[in-house]
Amino acid sequence: MTSIVVDRVVKKFGNTLAVDHASFQVQAGTIFGLLGPNGAGKTTLIRIILDIFKADSGSVQVLGGKMTEEKKNRIGYLPEERGLYQDIQLESCLLYLASLKGLSKSVAQKRLQKYLEKFDLAEHRKKKIKELSKGMQQKAQLIATLIHHPEVIIIDEPFTALDPVNTQMVKEILHEERRRGTAVIMCTHQMHQAESMCDEIVLIDKGKVLLNGDVQKIRQSYSGRDIILQSQNGLPDHIAGIASMKKENGGYCCVLEEGVSAQDLLKSLVEQGISLNRFEVAVPSLDEIFIEVVKGQTEQRDE
Numbered sequence: 001m002t003s004i005v006v007d008r009v010v011k012k013f014g015n016t017l018a019v020d021h022a023s024f025q026v027q028a029g030t031i032f033g034l035l036g037p038n039g040a041g042k043t044t045l046i047r048i049i050l051d052i053f054k055a056d057s058g059s060v061q062v063l064g065g066k067m068t069e070e071k072k073n074r075i076g077y078l079p080e081e082r083g084l085y086q087d088i089q090l091e092s093c094l095l096y097l098a099s100l101k102g103l104s105k106s107v108a109q110k111r112l113q114k115y116l117e118k119f120d121l122a123e124h125r126k127k128k129i130k131e132l133s134k135g136m137q138q139k140a141q142l143i144a145t146l147i148h149h150p151e152v153i154i155i156d157e158p159f160t161a162l163d164p165v166n167t168q169m170v171k172e173i174l175h176e177e178r179r180r181g182t183a184v185i186m187c188t189h190q191m192h193q194a195e196s197m198c199d200e201i202v203l204i205d206k207g208k209v210l211l212n213g214d215v216q217k218i219r220q221s222y223s224g225r226d227i228i229l230q231s232q233n234g235l236p237d238h239i240a241g242i243a244s245m246k247k248e249n250g251g252y253c254c255v256l257e258e259g260v261s262a263q264d265l266l267k268s269l270v271e272q273g274i275s276l277n278r279f280e281v282a283v284p285s286l287d288e289i290f291i292e293v294v295k296g297q298t299e300q301r302d303e
Contacts, residue, residue, distance in 0.1 A: 001028040002061075003152050003183035004049060009058035011044055011207075018044045020207040021058065026183050026200075028151070031174060033198035033215070034187040035286075037294060041207035042187050043080065046154055049185075050077060063151060073102045076150035080157050080187075082141050086130040090121065093129055094143055101148035108147065115143045119169075134161040142170065146177070153177060156187040171197060191286040195219075201286070203293060210293050219283045222292070225256040227265060230278035239272075241265045251278060 004026040011019040019041045026032045036042050047053040049060055051067040063071050085093050091112065098108035116122040119139040129137060138161045145153060158174070159167045174184055174197065188194055194201060195215065203211040211218055227242075229235060230251035239245070241260040245252050256265060262281050269276060284292075 002026070003028045003063060004185070005059075005061040006045070006049065007059045007061075009045070009048060009055045009060060011041075011048060011053060011055050018207050019048070019055070022202075022204065022207065022209050023058075024202040024209065024212050026152075026185055028183045029178055029181045030199040031178050031184045031186060031197050033194035033201035034185055034204075035189065035191065035194055035201055035290070036204040037189060040204045042204065043156065044207075045204070046077075046156065046185075046187060049154070050075070073148065074151045076145040076148065076153045076155075078141055078145040078153075078155040078158060080160070082137060084129045084137060084141060084144070087128055089126050089128055090132065090140055091116075091125040094140065094147065097144045098147045103148055111147050111149075112143070115147060118173075119143060119166075135163060135166060138162055139166065142173075146173070150182065152183045152185070154185045154187070157190075158186060158188070159190065159193060191290050195286040203290065205294050211289070215286070218289065219286070222289050223281055223283045225258075225260075226282035227254045227256060227262060228252070228278060228280040228282055229254055229269075229276060231274060231276050233275060235274065239265075239269070241268055253282070 002025050006022055006024050009019050009022045010017075022041070022045060034042050034045065044053060048055050049062065049067075050072075060067070063074060085096075088096070094112055095105070095108050098112065099105070103111070113122075116125055119142070121136060121139060121143075124132060124136060129140065132140065142158070145155065153174075155174075158170055162170060174186070177184055186194065186198065198215050200214055201211065201218070202209055225243075228251055235245070235252055239254075241257055241264060242254045243257045245254045256262070266279055269279075
């Protein structure tokens with residue numbers, strides 16, 4: 001099931017083109033990465049999806065059609081700019097926010113108790129929000145995002161102010177939501193987090209979609225001619241089909257000659273009787289792809 005469809009959306013602010021004919025789809029039961037450098041148009045796109053901003057042209061469908069007030073109660077949104085009421089007790093604040101999403105007091109209290117225990121906030125329930133650490137406030141905002149069991153979660157920089165233990169806990173919670181069939185949109189510039197969590201991504205720069213699709217397929221499409229080899233007995237100084245070779249991390253990083261495939265090399269090594277512990281086509285990280293794509297786009301604009 002498709003939860004969100006963004007189709008050729010354009011948004012301008014004066015002479016600034018914030019979103020340039022952006023199109024992508026988000027499926028239920030997936031974690032979808034909305035990626036890009038600062039100022040790329042990510043937050044503008046989120047606000048258009050949520051009907052906070054109106055697109056100048058193009059269309060957005062959420063949960064099967066246009067956004068409605070009823071659908072807003074089926075969405076959980078964690079903005080980058082946090083918005084909890086600082087002078088209210090944690091428990092009262094979260095119960096109030098849950099009521100705005102249509103939860104009865106009894107249901108909200110039952111769910112809140114579980115979340116407070118899960119996020120190690122139960123003993124802080126009577127403290128005012130301003131008395132909590134930044135990490136605790138981040139966890140409280142996450143509870144407000146999740147407590148009504150939304151069908152779509154839009155989460156902007158979810159790991160801000162979280163230590164490694166709480167970062168891992170949030171990752172596990174988002175994976176639980178995916179298994180529950182929730183569509184999770186994670187807006188971030190932390191490529192390593194997106195690489196480890198997301199099923200699909202869209203990469204935008206200057207409001208324009210540069211990459212869109214399955215994370216692993218994108219990484220494989222950018223793989224070059226680098227091969228990682230490891231052998232207990234070492235390797236000969238020269239191997240047919242390898243243009244260059246250097247020792248690295250207990251193995252060898254090799255570059256294939258033009259016209260030689262990884263399969264050709266593997267067949268040749270086996271035929272030569274070379275015993276391998278590791279044979280791996282080096283796949284670039286999203287960080288490396290991000291830099292290459294954005295840099296290439298900048299060079300095109302400068303020409």
